[in-house]
Amino acid sequence: MTLSTPLTAEVLPAGVDGFLVRFSLTPDPVAMTAARRFAARLEAGAPEGLSEIAAALVSVLVRFDATLADRSELKTRLETMARETVQGPLELPEPARRWTIPVAFGAEQGPQLAEVAAALGISEEAAVRQICEADLRVLTIGFAPGQPYIGLMPEAWNLPRMAQLNPSVPAGALVVAVRQFVLFGAASATGWQQVGRAAFRTFVPEREPPMPLLGGDAIRFAPAAWDEIADLAEDGDRMGGARLEVLR
Amino acid sequence: MTAVQISRADGILTVQDMGRPGHLAEGLSRGGAMDRCALLEAAALLGVNAPCAAIEMAGAGGEFSVTAPTRIALTGAPMSATLDQEPLQWNASHLVLPGQKLRIGGARAGVYGYLTPAGGIATDPWLGSRAAHLNIGIGRTLAPGDSLPVGDDPVPERPAHGFVPDARFEGGTFRVIDGPHTALFSDEVLEAFYTTAFRRGARGNRQGIQLDADARFTSAHAKGLASDLIGPGDVQMTGDGVPYILMSECQTVGGYPRIGTVLPSDLPLVAQAAPGVILQPRRISLEEAIATIRSEAELLRDLAGRCAPLVRDPATIRDLLSYQLVSGVTCGDDLERV
Numbered sequence: 410m411t412l413s414t415p416l417t418a419e420v421l422p423a424g425v426d427g428f429l430v431r432f433s434l435t436p437d438p439v440a441m442t443a444a445r446r447f448a449a450r451l452e453a454g455a456p457e458g459l460s461e462i463a464a465a466l467v468s469v470l471v472r473f474d475a476t477l478a479d480r481s482e483l484k485t486r487l488e489t490m491a492r493e494t495v496q497g498p499l500e501l502p503e504p505a506r507r508w509t510i511p512v513a514f515g516a517e518q519g520p521q522l523a524e525v526a527a528a529l530g531i532s533e534e535a536a537v538r539q540i541c542e543a544d545l546r547v548l549t550i551g552f553a554p555g556q557p558y559i560g561l562m563p564e565a566w567n568l569p570r571m572a573q574l575n576p577s578v579p580a581g582a583l584v585v586a587v588r589q590f591v592l593f594g595a596a597s598a599t600g601w602q603q604v605g606r607a608a609f610r611t612f613v614p615e616r617e618p619p620m621p622l623l624g625g626d627a628i629r630f631a632p633a634a635w636d637e638i639a640d641l642a643e644d645g646d647r648m649g650g651a652r653l654e655v656l657r
Numbered sequence: 658m659t660a661v662q663i664s665r666a667d668g669i670l671t672v673q674d675m676g677r678p679g680h681l682a683e684g685l686s687r688g689g690a691m692d693r694c695a696l697l698e699a700a701a702l703l704g705v706n707a708p709c710a711a712i713e714m715a716g717a718g719g720e721f722s723v724t725a726p727t728r729i730a731l732t733g734a735p736m737s738a739t740l741d742q743e744p745l746q747w748n749a750s751h752l753v754l755p756g757q758k759l760r761i762g763g764a765r766a767g768v769y770g771y772l773t774p775a776g777g778i779a780t781d782p783w784l785g786s787r788a789a790h791l792n793i794g795i796g797r798t799l800a801p802g803d804s805l806p807v808g809d810d811p812v813p814e815r816p817a818h819g820f821v822p823d824a825r826f827e828g829g830t831f832r833v834i835d836g837p838h839t840a841l842f843s844d845e846v847l848e849a850f851y852t853t854a855f856r857r858g859a860r861g862n863r864q865g866i867q868l869d870a871d872a873r874f875t876s877a878h879a880k881g882l883a884s885d886l887i888g889p890g891d892v893q894m895t896g897d898g899v900p901y902i903l904m905s906e907c908q909t910v911g912g913y914p915r916i917g918t919v920l921p922s923d924l925p926l927v928a929q930a931a932p933g934v935i936l937q938p939r940r941i942s943l944e945e946a947i948a949t950i951r952s953e954a955e956l957l958r959d960l961a962g963r964c965a966p967l968v969r970d971p972a973t974i975r976d977l978l979s980y981q982l983v984s985g986v987t988c989g990d991d992l993e994r995v
Contacts, residue, residue, distance in 0.1 A: 421837040424890065424918050425946050429837040436883040463681035463886055465910050468837075470681065470886040475950060550684040551884065551910030554793055612684075614783060614795055620683040 416443060416499070418491035420484055426460075426475055428484060430491050431468040436587070438561055440467040441548055442501055447494045449502040449625055456486050464624045465549050466558065501546060504627035505657050510592075511633035511641060511650040512583055514540070514605040518635055521575075521602035525585060529565055537632055539563070540604070545590070545628040553594045555612035555620030559628050560589035570600035581607045581642075581649070583630070605630070608641035608649030616646050621653070659725040659807045661712070661774055663799055667763070668717035668770075670799035672778050674710040675953075676905060677786035681886065684909050688790040691715075691769045691863060691905055691928040695733035697953060698822060699773035701960035702730040702750040704815045708957070709777025709808070710787040712799065714770040718761025719801075721772065723753050728775040728810055728817075734767025734826055734929055749819035749967055750775075767826030767929035776808030790906055792864065817967040820960070825926040828857065828934035833892060833917040834946045837885070841878040841914050847940075850874050850916055854937045855900070857930040863906040865893075866927060868936060873898030876914040884912040890919040892938070902927050920946055 416432060416439055423429040430447060433440030448464035451471070455462060458478025463470045473483055514537045515522040526536040539562070547557045562585070570586045575598065578584060582593045584601035591601060594611040607630075612620055633641075633650070641650040663670070675696060676689020690696050696708035718736050730750045731738055738745040739760045745751055753759055764770060780787050780796075789796025799805070839847070849872055858867030875898035887893065891903045893913040902919055903911075904927075917940065919927060930936050951959075 419837075422835070422943050423837055423886075424888065425834070425921065425943075425950055429886065431837060431885075434841075434878065434883065435881050440883075461679055461681055463909070465884060465886045467883045468885055475947075476952070480947070549910065550682065551886075552684065552908055554680075554683060554685040556684055612793070614793075619784070620680075620685065624682055 416440060416495045418443070418488075418495050420487045420491060423470060427470060427472040428487055429468050429470050430487055432491075432495070433467045436466050438588075439499055441561070442499050443467075443494050444469055445546065445548070445625060446499070446502050447491060450490060450494070456483055458483065465551065502625065503657065504546060504625060505655070506623070507627035507629060507654045507656055508622070509629045509631050509652045509654075510607055510609050511638060512605040512607045512630045513633055513635040513638040516635070518606035518638070519583070519604040522604040525568065525602050525604055528568055536604070539566075541630050541632055545630075547622050547624050547626045547628060548589065549624055550620070550622060553612065555622055556594045557592055557611060557622045557628070558589050559592065562588045562590075564588070568602070571602060575599050575601070575603065578603050579606065580610065583607060606635075606638065607651075608638045608644075608647070609651040610647035610649065613647045616648075621648075621651075627656075658779070659723065659727055659774075659776070660804045661727070661772075661778070661807055662722045662724065663719060663803045663805075664722065664801055665720035666798070666800055667719045669715040670719060671713050671789035671791065672710055672780055672796060672799070672805065673713040673771075673788045674777075674786055675708055676788050677784045680784065681888075681909050685784075685793075686888065686905070686907055686909050688906050689786065689788045690771070692733050692771070692925040693953070694825070694925040694956075695769065695771045696773065697957050698732040698748070698820070698960055699730035699771055700957055701964050702732070702748075702818045702820065703728060703773065703775040704812045704818070704961070705775060706811075706957075708953075709773065710780070711771045711773035711778065712805070714761065714772065715768060717763040718770060718772065721759040721761070722757065723755055723774075723807075725755060726813070727753050727807060728813065728815065729753055729759070730773045730775075731761070731770070732773065732822070733769050733771040734764040736764050736770045737762040746819055746967065748822055750815075750817050752817065764931070766931070768931055769928060774807040775810040775812070779806040779808040792906060818964040819967045820964045826929045828930040828936050829926060830937045830939050831923040831927055832920045832941045832946070833938045834920065834941060834943055836891065836915050836918045838876075838915040839917055841876040842874070842916055843877070846874050846876070847916070850900070851938055851940050854935050857932050857934045857936055858899075859932050861932065863904055865901040865903045865907055866930070868892075868900040868902065874900060874916065879914045882912055882914060884910045887911040887915065888918075890921060890924055891915045892917050892919065904928060920949065922949060922951070
C-alpha cells in the first residue's frame with residue numbers, strides 16, 4: 410500500500426445526534442483500513458452514551474443519546490481516537506471471525522470471468538486462484554440489508570465499472586470492480602462484472618440471524634462446482650454451505 | 658383476540674410503528690411511520706404511554722370493522738371519516754363497536770393518515786418492529802379480507818378525546834442543518850438552494866421525496882465520492898442536481914453529495930407535503946437545532962397535555978333521544994334526606 414496523500418481524520422456533525430468520522434472523501438485504500446481500524450476500536454470499547462456505530466468504506470457514523478453523552482466531550486474523544494488511528498499502524502485489524510463461502514466460478518455462473526481474466530492478462534484458473542487466496546474482509550455492508558462490499562484485491566484488480574449496465578444479475582451473484590466484490594442479496598442491475606455465484610444468501614428475514622455478515626469479518630471464497638452450489642441452495646436457511654470460524 | 662378487519666383499501670395501507678433502529682451497520686434503515694408525530698399524537702389521544710403499531714394510509718383510507726369494542730385514534734393527514742354514516746372528528750379518539758362500519762376517505766390535505774387501535778396492531782414483530790418495509794420484502798400492503806390482531810387496550814374506559822395539531826399538512830418551511838457534505842457545495846449553490854421555494858415533486862415514496870424547481874444544485878466534488886452512511890432527513894443531490902429528501906425507508910449508504918439534513922422534528926411536515934405543495938428550506942445552525950431537540954417521551958407528554966375529552970355538538974347527533982342527556986337529576990331533597 411502506498412500513501413498518496415497524508416491521511417487526515419475529520420469529526421463532523423451528522424444530524425443532531427451523530428458524528429461522522431471521515432478519513433477521506435474518496436475510496437482511498439489506506440482510508441478504508443483506517444475506517445475499519447477505527448470502527449473495530451470503537452466496537453471494542455465505546456465511549457458511554459453511543460447508541461449506534463456503523464462503518465462505511467472510509468467513514469464511521471456514531472450516533473449518541475444526548476441524555477447520556479456530552480456532545481463536546483464525545484467530539485474531543487472521537488478526534489483523539491481518530492488522530493491515533495491516522496498515526497498508525499495502518500494495517501487491517503486481526504479479524505474476529507472468518508467465513509468460508511462456496512462459490513461456483515465462471516461459465517454461466519460467472520459470465521464475465523473470462524473478460525476479467527483477460528483484463529488481468531492471466532488465465533481464468535489463475536484469476537479464480539487469486540480470488541480464493543486473497544485476504545479479504547467485509548469492508549462495509551449497504552445498499553441492501555446484509556449485502557457486503559468485500560476487498561481489497563491486489564492493485565491489478567482495480568478494474569473499472571462497465572460502461573454498460575449488466576441489466577440483471579441473480580441473487581447470490583459475485584461481482585467485481587475497483588478491487589472489491591459485492592455478493593448480491595437479490596437480483597439486481599449492476600455495472601460490476603459477474604465472476605461467480607454463491608448459494609449463500611446475505612439476507613433472509615426469517616433466518617436467525619437474518620443478516621449474518623458483519624463489517625470486518627474475514628472472507629474466504631472456496632471454489633465449488635455449480636451442481637454442488639445448486640444442492641446447497643436447497644437448504645432451508647439459505648446459508649449455502651457458508652462456514653463461520655470464530656477466531657478470537 | 659380482537660381484530661381490525663379491512664373490507665376495502667382505497668389508499669396504500671401498511672402496518673407502521675416507530676421502526677427498528679440500531680441496524681445501520683447491517684445495512685437496514687430504521688423504517689417505520691412516515692409521520693412519526695402522528696403516532697405520538699395517537700398515543701396521546703388514546704392515553705397510552707408509548708406509540709404503538711398503526712395502519713398507515715397513504716392518500717386514502719378504506720373500510721374497516723372490529724370484532725370487539727375497540728378504541729381507535731385518527732391522526733395524521735386529515736381524511737373524511739364516518740362511523741355508520743355519522744361523521745367522525747379527525748385528530749380524535751373514538752369507540753368502534755362490532756358491526757359498525759368505519760369508512761375513511763381520501764386525504765383533504767397531507768398524504769399519510771393513521772388509524773391506531775388503542776392496544777396497537779399486534780402482528781408478529783420482526784427485529785422488534787411490526788413496520789412493513791416493502792422494498793426489502795418485510796410485510797406487505799394490506800388488502801380487503803385482511804384481519805389484523807389488536808393488543809389489549811390498557812385503558813378501555815377512557816372517553817373519546819380530541820386535540821388540535823400543529824399545522825403540517827400544507828407544506829411550508831422546513832429547517833436544515835449542515836452535514837458532512839455541505840462544504841462540497843459552493844456558497845452560490847448553497848445560497849440558491851436556501852432561497853428557492855420548492856414544490857414537492859411528483860416522485861416521492863417512503864424512501865425519498867423529490868423537491869422540484871427549475872434550478873439545479875450540483876457540487877463540483879460529486880464525482881468519485883466514496884459512498885457514505887445516509888439517513889432520513891438527508892437532502893441528497895442526484896447526478897443532475899435534483900434534491901431528494903431521504904425518508905424512513907431509505908437505503909443506509911449512498912454515493913450522492915448531501916447538502917444538509919432536515920431536523921427530525923420537521924420531517925413530518927415534509928412527509929405530509931402532497932405533490933405540488935410549496936416546501937421552503939431554511940438553514941439553521943447546529944446550536945439552534947440542538948436547542949429544539951425534544952425526546953419522543955417529552956413530545957408525548959406535551960401532546961397528552963393538549964388532549965381534551967370530546968364534546969359533541971347536540972345538533973349533529975341524530976338519535977339524540979337515545980342518549981341519557983342528564984344524569985344525577987333528583988327530587989332536590991337528597992341533602993335533606995341524608
